[in-house]
Amino acid sequence: MEANENLRDGRFIHAWIHANTISDVITLPLTTISFNHEDVPFVFVVNNNLAEQRWLTLGHEIMDQVEVVHGVSAGEWVIIRGYEQLKHNSPVQIIGHL
Numbered sequence: 001m002e003a004n005e006n007l008r009d010g011r012f013i014h015a016w017i018h019a020n021t022i023s024d025v026i027t028l029p030l031t032t033i034s035f036n037h038e039d040v041p042f043v044f045v046v047n048n049n050l051a052e053q054r055w056l057t058l059g060h061e062i063m064d065q066v067e068v069v070h071g072v073s074a075g076e077w078v079i080i081r082g083y084e085q086l087k088h089n090s091p092v093q094i095i096g097h098l
Helices: none
Strands: 026-029 041-047 050-055 057-062 065-070
Antiparallel strands (some): 057 065
């Protein structure tokens, strides 16, 4: 193996190493998750045109995504924009989806 002149003893690098693949999990972007004053994570899910607050149990963090172990089910609509002003059972209107 040839030596790399750019990486010298004592220097640090940041790298992602793909070790295992996790399947059949729900992930959300970290930016969609809020935290209350006790650092408990939550999101808002659309349920009958109302914003339903859901408390989350989080798992592994993968780059900009985090695994949701409990609190959201596959196929549910998580509000990803404009949630900062919402309260539980606030009326919402879906204007687009990803």
